[in-house]
Amino acid sequence: DTGVSQDPRHKITKRGQNVTFRCDPISEHNRLYWYRQTLGQGPEFLTYFQNEAQLEKSRLLSDRFSAERPKGSFSTLEIQRTEQGDSAMYLCASSISRWGSALTEAFFGQGTRLTVV
Amino acid sequence: AQSVTQPDIHITVSEGASLELRCNYSYGATPYLFWYVQSPGQGLQLLLKYFSGDTLVQGIKGFEAEFKRSQSSFNLRKPSVHWSDAAEYFCAVGAKAAGNKLTFGGGTRVLVKP
Numbered sequence: 001d002t003g004v005s006q007d008p009r010h011k012i013t014k015r016g017q018n019v020t021f022r023c024d025p026i027s028e029h030n031r032l033y034w035y036r037q038t039l040g041q042g043p044e045f046l047t048y049f050q051n052e053a054q055l056e057k058s059r060l061l062s063d064r065f066s067a068e069r070p071k072g073s074f075s076t077l078e079i080q081r082t083e084q085g086d087s088a089m090y091l092c093a094s095s096i097s098r099w100g101s102a103l104t105e106a107f108f109g110q111g112t113r114l115t116v117v
Numbered sequence: 118a119q120s121v122t123q124p125d126i127h128i129t130v131s132e133g134a135s136l137e138l139r140c141n142y143s144y145g146a147t148p149y150l151f152w153y154v155q156s157p158g159q160g161l162q163l164l165l166k167y168f169s170g171d172t173l174v175q176g177i178k179g180f181e182a183e184f185k186r187s188q189s190s191f192n193l194r195k196p197s198v199h200w201s202d203a204a205e206y207f208c209a210v211g212a213k214a215a216g217n218k219l220t221f222g223g224g225t226r227v228l229v230k231p
Contacts, residue, residue, distance in 0.1 A: 004160075006160075031217065033218060033219075035219075040223075040224075041223060041224070042121075042123075042207050042209075042221030042222050042223050042224050043161070043207070043219075043221050044221070045218045045219065045220070048216055048217075048218055050216075055216055056216050056218070091160060091161065093161075093219075095217060097217060104217075105151065105163050105166050106163075106211075106217070106219060107163070108153070108160040108161040108162075109160050110159055110160040111159070111160050113158070
């Protein structure tokens with residue numbers, strides 16, 4: 001297992017275009033999270049999945065953002081009609097959650113750096 | 118709502134000197150606390166975590182952190198810094214009731230002088 005994998009690592013797009021990012025979590029992990037990190041800031045939570053169910057979305061996630069995890073394995077994050085303010089690092093993380101068990105740590109991918117020009 | 122404050126934006130330390138990074142959290146129940154490190158352009162690597170039990174936690178790369186409930190703090194320490202420790206460090210709080218999502222502080226950038 002090579003850990004959490006994100007693709008692409010870098011994306012430059014013109015304002016108004018749509019972009020899609022992919023995250024492959026650690027294989028046995030049932031929880032998957034998306035975070036956004038702008039320059040000089042800590043990561044901010046966007047959304048998370050338990051298996052294929054999207055359980056929470058942050059208010060940061062505007063209607064232009066959509067995330068899916070169709071088979072409970074990999075996930076995609078799509079941004080429609082990108083704006084310059086969307087420029088950030090998008091981080092994916094995964095963890096194991098079992099009913100009745102304590103919190104376990106999240107493992108992060110290398111991130112996708114988005115630049116909107 | 119949970120929150121994390123890292124009061125120091127930048128810290129410069131000489132190689133071989135000790136390092137302490139401050140972290141204060143706000144959370145209504147028992148917090149789960151983490152320290153992550155991030156090198157430029159990279160993802161986050163977990164240094165250590167506190168869930169319960171012994172309040173002094175040992176992590177990787179010679180780091181340790183101490184949970185002090187009375188001060189709502191979880192400060193990170195290393196006795197002797199190496200040049201490779203230059204990076205950005207993030208403190209985070211998580212809660213099972215909040216779906217295990219993490220709330221991060223703003224980070225502390227550590228510069229190491231030779």
